[in-house]
Amino acid sequence: MEKLIVIGGGAAGMTAASWARRLKPNMDIIVFEATRMVSHAPCGIPYYTEGLFNDENLFMTYTPEYFKEKRKIDVKINTRVVEVNLKDRNIVIFENLEKKKYEFDYLVLSMGARPKRIDSEGEKILYVHHPADATQIRNELWSSSRIAIIGGGILGIEMAEALQARGKKVILIHRGKYLLNRMLDEDMGKIVTEKVMSEVEVKLNESLVEIKNGGKLIITDKGKYEVDATVVAIGVEPNIDVVKGQIKIGETGAIWVDDHMRTSVPNVYAAGDAAESVNIITKKPDWIPFAPVANKMGFVAGNNIGGKEVVFPGVVGTVITKFKEYIIGKTGLTENEARRYGIKTVSAIVRHKTRARYYPGGKDIIVKLIAEENSMRIIGAQIIGEEEVLGRLNMLAAVVQKGFTAEELFFVETGYVPPVNRVWDVVTLAARKLYTGVGGE
Amino acid sequence: MEKLIVIGGGAAGMTAASWARRLKPNMDIIVFEATRMVSHAPCGIPYYTEGLFNDENLFMTYTPEYFKEKRKIDVKINTRVVEVNLKDRNIVIFENLEKKKYEFDYLVLSMGARPKRIDSEGEKILYVHHPADATQIRNELWSSSRIAIIGGGILGIEMAEALQARGKKVILIHRGKYLLNRMLDEDMGKIVTEKVMSEVEVKLNESLVEIKNGGKLIITDKGKYEVDATVVAIGVEPNIDVVKGQIKIGETGAIWVDDHMRTSVPNVYAAGDAAESVNIITKKPDWIPFAPVANKMGFVAGNNIGGKEVVFPGVVGTVITKFKEYIIGKTGLTENEARRYGIKTVSAIVRHKTRARYYPGGKDIIVKLIAEENSMRIIGAQIIGEEEVLGRLNMLAAVVQKGFTAEELFFVETGYVPPVNRVWDVVTLAARKLYTGVGGE
Numbered sequence: 001m002e003k004l005i006v007i008g009g010g011a012a013g014m015t016a017a018s019w020a021r022r023l024k025p026n027m028d029i030i031v032f033e034a035t036r037m038v039s040h041a042p043c044g045i046p047y048y049t050e051g052l053f054n055d056e057n058l059f060m061t062y063t064p065e066y067f068k069e070k071r072k073i074d075v076k077i078n079t080r081v082v083e084v085n086l087k088d089r090n091i092v093i094f095e096n097l098e099k100k101k102y103e104f105d106y107l108v109l110s111m112g113a114r115p116k117r118i119d120s121e122g123e124k125i126l127y128v129h130h131p132a133d134a135t136q137i138r139n140e141l142w143s144s145s146r147i148a149i150i151g152g153g154i155l156g157i158e159m160a161e162a163l164q165a166r167g168k169k170v171i172l173i174h175r176g177k178y179l180l181n182r183m184l185d186e187d188m189g190k191i192v193t194e195k196v197m198s199e200v201e202v203k204l205n206e207s208l209v210e211i212k213n214g215g216k217l218i219i220t221d222k223g224k225y226e227v228d229a230t231v232v233a234i235g236v237e238p239n240i241d242v243v244k245g246q247i248k249i250g251e252t253g254a255i256w257v258d259d260h261m262r263t264s265v266p267n268v269y270a271a272g273d274a275a276e277s278v279n280i281i282t283k284k285p286d287w288i289p290f291a292p293v294a295n296k297m298g299f300v301a302g303n304n305i306g307g308k309e310v311v312f313p314g315v316v317g318t319v320i321t322k323f324k325e326y327i328i329g330k331t332g333l334t335e336n337e338a339r340r341y342g343i344k345t346v347s348a349i350v351r352h353k354t355r356a357r358y359y360p361g362g363k364d365i366i367v368k369l370i371a372e373e374n375s376m377r378i379i380g381a382q383i384i385g386e387e388e389v390l391g392r393l394n395m396l397a398a399v400v401q402k403g404f405t406a407e408e409l410f411f412v413e414t415g416y417v418p419p420v421n422r423v424w425d426v427v428t429l430a431a432r433k434l435y436t437g438v439g440g441e
Numbered sequence: 442m443e444k445l446i447v448i449g450g451g452a453a454g455m456t457a458a459s460w461a462r463r464l465k466p467n468m469d470i471i472v473f474e475a476t477r478m479v480s481h482a483p484c485g486i487p488y489y490t491e492g493l494f495n496d497e498n499l500f501m502t503y504t505p506e507y508f509k510e511k512r513k514i515d516v517k518i519n520t521r522v523v524e525v526n527l528k529d530r531n532i533v534i535f536e537n538l539e540k541k542k543y544e545f546d547y548l549v550l551s552m553g554a555r556p557k558r559i560d561s562e563g564e565k566i567l568y569v570h571h572p573a574d575a576t577q578i579r580n581e582l583w584s585s586s587r588i589a590i591i592g593g594g595i596l597g598i599e600m601a602e603a604l605q606a607r608g609k610k611v612i613l614i615h616r617g618k619y620l621l622n623r624m625l626d627e628d629m630g631k632i633v634t635e636k637v638m639s640e641v642e643v644k645l646n647e648s649l650v651e652i653k654n655g656g657k658l659i660i661t662d663k664g665k666y667e668v669d670a671t672v673v674a675i676g677v678e679p680n681i682d683v684v685k686g687q688i689k690i691g692e693t694g695a696i697w698v699d700d701h702m703r704t705s706v707p708n709v710y711a712a713g714d715a716a717e718s719v720n721i722i723t724k725k726p727d728w729i730p731f732a733p734v735a736n737k738m739g740f741v742a743g744n745n746i747g748g749k750e751v752v753f754p755g756v757v758g759t760v761i762t763k764f765k766e767y768i769i770g771k772t773g774l775t776e777n778e779a780r781r782y783g784i785k786t787v788s789a790i791v792r793h794k795t796r797a798r799y800y801p802g803g804k805d806i807i808v809k810l811i812a813e814e815n816s817m818r819i820i821g822a823q824i825i826g827e828e829e830v831l832g833r834l835n836m837l838a839a840v841v842q843k844g845f846t847a848e849e850l851f852f853v854e855t856g857y858v859p860p861v862n863r864v865w866d867v868v869t870l871a872a873r874k875l876y877t878g879v880g881g882e
Contacts, residue, residue: 011864022879044799044859058799061864291864292857299873313852320856329856358485358499390861391832394868398836398853402843411754412839415761415770416733418485420831423452423502423732427835432740438463 005104009033012272013110015298023306034080035132050162059131086246113236113273124215124229144228151233152179154321170200250276252287261301271297280314288315329393332380332400344373348433352426356418369430406434446545450474453713454551456739464747475521476573491603500572527687554677554714565656565670585669592674593620595762611641691717693728702742712738721755729756770834773821773841785814789874793867797859810871847875
């Protein structure tokens, strides 16, 4: 009987296992997961920290038991894989304190990502990442009054919102000159920064030097801050130590894969945050460690292992986050990124409303569109708004992925009913501004 | 000096005039508008009837004065064009009770649509269409207690919501076997029908025979209803009597135009609800009398008159409406329509939620996708949901317009953050169900 081993029971791993199972009902499938949770995603931790829910099991879409019973997938939780021997085609775990070897025909590497760490160590230095640690971290944070957050990226501002909502005094220390500076261009990022600064204390252009007193004294290049605890949110990196030296690693530091999610080793696949992908716009390696990409990579790996050929088209880099009333989204390249790739761009920003002038409750929405100058193809978009951001972002992801021109985007037949839009949709207006150079309604 | 005359100051006409003005700063431009309002759209009338706003001027995006002062467009309101002489290239109006002739080099026909009428006449038989009549109609309705609505299409259910919210006893009489039966397939339409029936009295499969007592006695093929007033909402038709016999009329009954919005008469353009267009999927004539299409047609006509060539790509038929908490949208073909065009379809319906399981306030959302069986290209979509419907609908309009396959739609890199989505977006799941035949998350 064919044997499939999956290392890591997150979004990508469980999706890969599930699709392999569907296509090969008799395959022997084992998933090894280091924690007690599978089918989990860390995206919920800020909301758990805020206290919006209290049942940790909700982090899991499906439980280990579900996979065992319904999908005949043997899930071994609390089981860390300590060795992977790609040449000998086996992996090693500890079982009852003894090493145990498992052989495979197919392997999926879906160990995910892990937080980047700083040099300092301490009990009150907290990394927010795995749902399995969420309760412990929440307890630490709830018992603290003054909390520093290092890093003004997505996780940083989500944690700032959560902790401020819990009544904590938050100080957010950020190296960049505006928040979300890897996600947004400065024009859009400044709008978010102003909003965050109106709610919590933000230090911009300030770099961490070290953290002392076990997490209670922050020393930066500009000052010192005494706090009760520190959340470090300076980004993530692929969690691939277990296969380093045995497999091709891509430019981004994640495992190289082809468009079938095959690694450089036969019948060994990688999917999710452990795997690299190719940016559809630049055709260059890219790494987008978010759950929707992970799930789709898992789908591709699982289908191909199951014998049904499926090709992963690559990534555009869709990201969405929330701070208070603001939903903030980005897809494709920012102008900053485009510049790094030597792509000449034109852009347009339009500020509009989400409902007809006369319909109560209309909210602000701001859209930035970026086109490649010669072709006028849309290569990126950024949105800040208080409602109806998600669908527009998904629309623009489709537009970027398929290479619509500004003119084609302008002519998309958008919907209009006064309670949920203006006659001229904000995206249509932004496309028109790019296409004609003329703003206004 | 070149002379442009525009007949009808609605969305299409004012947009055409504005773009012609931009490109030809010295052109002599006159807009003749039969009512006192320009740049108006009837879509707000149900909300005005509900009492959500009281300032009639809010129906206008811009006032006649704005166009005169800012755009040097001579707007003649309350001026009905009584004759159009396409051969002699002039139009005739009444000015101070005398006929007056105006010559043109370019003409835009943007007279819009008008409600279809029934045979019966009476003071309490009301047609809801032009914002200029909104106050009079609202007064009639507010002074009535029991109101019949004839027609369970978009306007019918919007008026039902508005009048019920005003505390009226509403009876909605509909010929079809479910509501919105021209917009939705039966599977989706029934969901809306159930919702409407839980709020107001609905009579299905019931045809109007006549209305007596000036609008106070409804006689159908199944019964008689005594009411205080009747709203007739059985659809609209192009308002083109003034040019009939002088110009090519299309299959749909609207003015035939090419993809530059040129009619069969040189330098005479038509745009908006008066004009026909071509369906992008079927390549057949189609007529989509909604404001976003009208605006874009006006843009195309105005640019071409101004000397800048712009091509209108055709329509897919995007429609969106609201009943209470439900936002209801459709783009592309329904399965019913596809069948009429001899297109074989496959479809998938997915019911999902708008937020993560653990995030408070998640709402239901249901998406139906329709693909052409052989190519698996998405040719239609229907959505019912309580939030984030609009953007998803616009996304699907883009998808239909550009001919994405189900597989391509599945691989669109959608955004995910727990407060506004699930990891697997409902559209992604519906695409996956079409593409793989497998439902579930």
